[in-house]
Amino acid sequence: MDEVKWLSNDEQVAWRAWLAVNAQLTARMNRDLQAKNGLSLADYDVLVNLTDVPDRSLRMFELGDKLQWEKSRLSRQVMRMAARGLVERRECLDDRRGAFVDLTPAGLEAIRAAAPEHVKLIRQVMFDAFTPDEVATLTKLYHGVLERLEVKPVEAAADGSAA
Amino acid sequence: MDEVKWLSNDEQVAWRAWLAVNAQLTARMNRDLQAKNGLSLADYDVLVNLTDVPDRSLRMFELGDKLQWEKSRLSRQVMRMAARGLVERRECLDDRRGAFVDLTPAGLEAIRAAAPEHVKLIRQVMFDAFTPDEVATLTKLYHGVLERLEVKPVEAAADGSAA
DNA sequence: CGAAAACAGTTGATGCAGAAACTAGACTCT
DNA sequence: AGAGTCTAGTTTCTGCATCAACTGTTTTCG
Numbered sequence: 001m002d003e004v005k006w007l008s009n010d011e012q013v014a015w016r017a018w019l020a021v022n023a024q025l026t027a028r029m030n031r032d033l034q035a036k037n038g039l040s041l042a043d044y045d046v047l048v049n050l051t052d053v054p055d056r057s058l059r060m061f062e063l064g065d066k067l068q069w070e071k072s073r074l075s076r077q078v079m080r081m082a083a084r085g086l087v088e089r090r091e092c093l094d095d096r097r098g099a100f101v102d103l104t105p106a107g108l109e110a111i112r113a114a115a116p117e118h119v120k121l122i123r124q125v126m127f128d129a130f131t132p133d134e135v136a137t138l139t140k141l142y143h144g145v146l147e148r149l150e151v152k153p154v155e156a157a158a159d160g161s162a163a
Numbered sequence: 164m165d166e167v168k169w170l171s172n173d174e175q176v177a178w179r180a181w182l183a184v185n186a187q188l189t190a191r192m193n194r195d196l197q198a199k200n201g202l203s204l205a206d207y208d209v210l211v212n213l214t215d216v217p218d219r220s221l222r223m224f225e226l227g228d229k230l231q232w233e234k235s236r237l238s239r240q241v242m243r244m245a246a247r248g249l250v251e252r253r254e255c256l257d258d259r260r261g262a263f264v265d266l267t268p269a270g271l272e273a274i275r276a277a278a279p280e281h282v283k284l285i286r287q288v289m290f291d292a293f294t295p296d297e298v299a300t301l302t303k304l305y306h307g308v309l310e311r312l313e314v315k316p317v318e319a320a321a322d323g324s325a326a
Numbered sequence: 327c328g329a330a331a332a333c334a335g336t337t338g339a340t341g342c343a344g345a346a347a348c349t350a351g352a353c354t355c356t
Numbered sequence: 357a358g359a360g361t362c363t364a365g366t367t368t369c370t371g372c373a374t375c376a377a378c379t380g381t382t383t384t385c386g
Contacts, residue, residue, distance in 0.1 A: 004279040011290045014298045017305035022185050024231065024312050030344095042372080045182075061334060068187060073373055075336055080371090097334040097381045116167040125311040127174045130304065135177050137300055141293065142180035148288040149187050193374095205342080224364060236343055238366055243341090260351045260364045 025125065032121060037114040042077055043086065044118065047103070047111040050087065056103040059092065063101055086110055188288065195284060200277040205240055206249065207281065210266065210274040213250065219266040222255065226264055249273055 007015060026041065033039045039047075049066045050056050058066075064074045078101050081087045086107035092098035127135065170178060189204065196202045202210075212229045213219050221229075227237045241264050244250045249270035255261035290298065 004282060005286065006282060007285070007290065010295070010298055010302070014302040014305070015285060015289075017302055017309065020231070021305045021308050021312075022189070024309065026185070027344095028312060040372085059334085064334095068183070070374060071335065072337080072375080076372080079336090092334095095334075095382075097379095099335070119167060119169060122170070122178060123168065125308050126178075127170065129307050129311065132173065134300065134304060135173055137297065138304070139173070139177040139180055141289075141297060141301070142177065142184045144292050145184050145288050146180065146187065148292065149184075149191060203342085222364085227364095233344055234365065235345080235367080239342080242366090255364095258352075258364080260349095262365070 028125075029118065029121065033114060033118060036117055037110065039110060039114055043081060044111065044114060046077060046081060046101075047086065047107055047114075050101065050103040051108065051111055056108070057090070057100050060099050060101060081107070192281065192284065196277060196281060199280055200273065202273060202277055206244060207274070207277060209240060209244060209264075210249065210270055210277075213264065213266040214271065214274055219271070220253070220263050223262050223264060244270070 030041045033041055033044055049063055064071055082089050085104055088102045088104050090100040090102055092100055193204045196204055196207055212226055227234055245252050251265045251267050253263040253265055255263055
């Protein structure tokens with residue numbers, strides 16, 4: 001009844017490679033961003049999501065949906081970023097529970113400064129070595145995983161700017 | 164001179180999907196392990212690496228190499244796990260700076276209890292939906308990424324047991 | 327209307343992760 | 357031998373992530 005179907009050897013190799021890429025690449029992005037631009041990956045992700053959007057402003061919960069973060073995490077993250085001047089909080093008049101987060105000029109400058117190096121790294125370790133077919137396969141597989149995790153797939157920005 | 168080569172739209176979609184899978188799957192594994200077995204993913208990873216090895220014992224630095232963790236992180240992790248009885252620390256007679264980490268019976272029991280559900284999740288969201296070709300492609304691509312990150316690819320355990 | 331439920335966001339407690347400084351034992355090389 | 361260097365591991369400090377509890381607001385619906 002509860003026979004376990006273990007991973008085949010090939011699957012296990014793939015799985016461990018996945019875990020390793022996952023951990024190493026995340027760590028690397030964090031280190032590079034921190035060293036070169038004084039941003040954490042979390043900072044970067046917030047900035048990207050604000051830059052993506054026409055008026056560079058989002059309700060907290062919208063940002064939270066995009067990032068799929070715990071709301072407490074977002075709350076603290078925004079607080080810290082506001083203290084550093086990267087974003088600004090603005091109260092919402094329609095719904096007095098709510099709050100907007102606006103990208104500041106300093107925040108825009110910060111991501112404009114950070115993005116090129118960041119994209120370069122991603123290209124270097126991933127996309128420059130992948131064929132279009134491989135990219136398509138990856139996308140298909142990832143989206144499948146997201147569906148099975150019951151998370152909605154993510155869209156791209158209108159201009160492919162911010163990675 | 165410093166023209167930035169942004170990501171194409173397809174690449175960007177793939178990239179964001181990767182980020183999402185990465186974050187969501189890690190979070191999910193953590194939650195499930197914590198809820199069902201009282202283990203963090205970090206606990207699990209340590210246990211897997213000890214289970215993999217013939218005598219279920221490793222030097223700290225060997226474990227650190229396998230996990231690719233900061234040594235301070237490993238030090239604390241092992242301390243916490245030892246306090247909970249999942250592993251035991253043992254001093255090294257050959258090299259008096261050194262320390263062994265031994266898997267305890269309780270640790271073995273913990274991973275035996277946790278592994279089936281954990282593997283089931285991984286199968287559910289990934290491998291059961293992948294063809295062998297796709298698994299092979301993933302492995303190839305990930306190993307490529309690891310090389311470009313200058314990290315050595317990882318091996319599988321002898322018995323495909325512990326995912 | 328008005329009570330109950332749902333929602334938006336913050337706060338407090340706790341545990342974890344990373345960088346750098348530190349301790350102490352082992353190597354190297356003349 | 358012994359000065360300098362390297363290696364193994366711990367500790368300190370700081371910042372981040374999660375969970376649960378909480379405040380205040382809006383919605384629902386009988």
